[in-house]
Amino acid sequence: MKFTPSTNTPQITPDTPTCGVGADSGSLFELAWELEQYLGPPHDPDGLVSLPSAVRDDEEERFPHQAIEYLQNWGLHEYCLPSDYGGRAGDVEVGFTLLRLVARRDPTTAISLMLTNLAFMPAWIAGTPEQKEAYTSRILNGGRFAWGLSEASHGSDILANDTRAVKVDGGWEITGGKDYIGNATLADMLVIQARTSDRPGPASTSIFAVDRFKVPAGSIVQTPRFRLNGIRAKDLSGFRMNRLFVSDDALIGSEGRGLEIALKGGQVARATITSVSLGLADTALRSALDFAIGRHIFGGSVIDVSYTRRRLLGVFADLLLGEATCTAAVRGLQANPDQISVTSSIAKFLVPTNTSRTLDDVAMIIGARGYVRDDPECGHLGKAMRDNMVAIFADGNTVVNLKVIASQLGFLLARGADQTPTETEMIRLKNVFDLSTPLPKWHPDEHQLTSRTGDDAVTFLGHAVEELRRRAGDNPGPLHTACDLATWFVDDVERMRDNFEMLTSKHGRRLGASADILELAERFSRIHSAASAVALTAWSFDSLEPELRDGTVLCAALWRARSALEPLCDPLTEDIESAGVDTMLGMHEKSLLFSFRPLRLLWPALTKNTNS
Known part of the structure; x- marks a missing residue:
């Protein structure tokens, strides 16, 4: 069903597409920018997919029918449906990114669109061609599942x-x-x-x-x-x-396949719902930066307070860690389906959990304005803190995901973290972590319920570190420091192996029911997240922007990951911390997504000279 814009609909100019044609040219950057332009300014009180409209719908508990129809008019739902049957889902990361951009403004609308796509997954996994075609057509014509x-x-x-x-x-x-x-x-x-x-x-x-x-x-x-x-x-x-x-x-599928189909569909849900947390965290950090830059108190700007800068850098680092973790899961749906039971469960556990920490830090920085519901700039933050909870418990809660990881820990730790990949393993690594590498066609029926090949990000962490050392050469700087920080995680995997053997001896057959093994699974998840950030930097090195590959951002991410495991670990050096804050502020000033893929956004950033 096409939505007819009313007087309060964002204006569409001749340069703004009414359908997302950019993906046909293969450019995610172009497609994302088309969507941003179509959605209009995020603070527009009359916008259909804006922060104020999302707050109003939330206050009145009013389902966002118009926002969903507006996005369907653009064609967003098509990027989550199989291209063989009339959809436009070539790569999962395209639909994931578009939903992330919507979630920056209104997570309810993003989730409501996502629900239909996830309910369609059993048919995509196990349906007959006739079912896939019929259900795809139903959704393309406005049906909800x-x-x-x-x-x-x-x-x-x-x-x-x-x-x-x-x-x-x-x-x-x-x-x-x-x-x-x-x-x-x-x-x-x-x-x-x-x-x-x-x-x-x-x-x-x-x-x-x-x-x-x-x-x-x-x-x-x-x-x-x-x-x-x-x-x-x-x-x-x-x-x-x-x-x-x-x-x-x-x-759908043969009789008796219900559990298998549900679990495979759940892997997709766990990977994709993290787009909501990433979107919430991006908007929260952006609002905090606007506040910190524009707020002057006690003779100075809040952004100049060293404690505030460090907390903001931690939030920025959490976002990049989260994206790296999601990359392993989302690109892994296509490029590494054998390990998706591990990567999707880690993403589902860790990214929403870290986003809760992010939102707490933002609330601390903004203070009382974050609790004023009708504040025009910060009133959405209280809603964000409540909204993120759905990403924690939906489609498998924290304990469920940790149990999936814990049940495979012995195998995941068996090879350590310093292996050299074979040719086949290297191709698999680059397919997942080299953002410039085209993804193979997605076959969700090929997902495995347990990993038969371990966890590539962790197993080949040492190899990725060596690649970054080669890139750094003889030049001292943050990239060498990042490699030193990453080596701690390589060593910690060895400590975890010893711990796993001790726990096996202690608990015997009751190991899987112990709190100890779930805590070890949580630790492994954080190591996987750090390893994913290293792998993304190493294998996407040539396609990353200079400020995202010089080691500064990676240092911040690894420091943030380690501080979750060792709260009293050494802080970053002043030079690296300052450079990390500058990178964050530069991306904000240019209205770029806080991401290894810094997409253009419609967000008028304040500059350092802005008055409160």
Whole structure:
């Protein structure tokens, strides 16, 4: 459905596209800038996808119908649907980046768009060509999907779910209920996981797609919408079914594949929902910088206070660490599907968790204005702190993700962190971490539920360090310092191996249920994040901007990662800290995304001479 702009819609000039044509030219930079121009200024009170409109919708708990239709009019949803069936999803990172830009302004709108795409994933993974074509067409024409997976009585234990599908002549009868389902009220297609066998185990469930317009009225009973603390405009509710008949062609994949399909779809959800946290963190840092630059107190500017500068640099470093971690997961969906169970779980655990720390730091810097809901510049920050919580618990909470990592720790640590990659492993590394390398075609059905090849970022961390030392040559400077900082993480993997052996001896068969192993999984996640930042710098070196490859930014990222593991570790030198702050301020002044890919943004940055 096309949205007809009203008087309060951002104006479209002849230079602003009404559909995202930039991706056809292969330029993510061009496409992202087209979207930014189309969305208009982020502080425009009359903008449909702006910070003020998001706050208003949140206050009134009003679903952002117009914002979603406006983005559909541009074609954003097409970049999350398979190109073989009419979509434009060539590379996952394109859709991820576009949703990240939307989440900078309004996470509710980004998540609402994301929900339909994620509910479509079971069909993309295991559907017939006819199902893929039909469901893609449905979404392209404005249809909304909901992924009916969770049940209130069982939470994350989806194998314990009670919803049941019984085989009858010509189809199935589904009985049960689903709770805490995004889009449940608004969706016209419900994708439902149901038990199809009394046998315990992973082959006991299957997936069905139910068209609300093809079942008798009243056969699906809606439950009330939940009132939320964060993303309050979101549609989150549930539904009940009693002997709901669906035909045989509603089954997605073969009978008994429900758990496998759900887990593979969950890997995509875990990787992509982190775009919300990255978007929130970018806007929060930008608002904090505007405040710190423009606020004058006690005879000076807040940005000149050394403690404030260090905290802001930490926030900037968290953003780049988060992006590197997301790169391993998002590009890994296509380039390294064997390791996606590890990389998606680490991203899902760590990026939203670090964003909570980021938002706390920003709140400390901005002070009272961040708690004034109608403040025109900072009123969105309280909402951001609430909104980020959804990225922590949705599609697998912290414990669920740490358990996935912990269950594979012995294998992940086995090779240490100083291996030399084979030719095949080197190709895989560059496919993931060289941002200039084209990604192979995405086949989500090829995702693996456990890694058979370890964790490349960690295993080949030492090799990436050596590559950066080669790049640095004999010139002393921050790149050499970054290599020295990275070596600490190489050594820590050896310490973790010893710790894992000790814990195995201590707990025996109960190791997987211990708090110790989850804490070790958390430590491994932070090492993976640091290793991803090193790998991204090493293997994308030639395509990075000079200020992002000279070692300064990497030093800040590694310092931030280590300080989470050793809070009393040595701070950065004054020169490196000052250079890192200058890089951050330079990107802000030029209105660039805080990213290894500094995309252009519509954000009028304050300069050092701005008065409060």
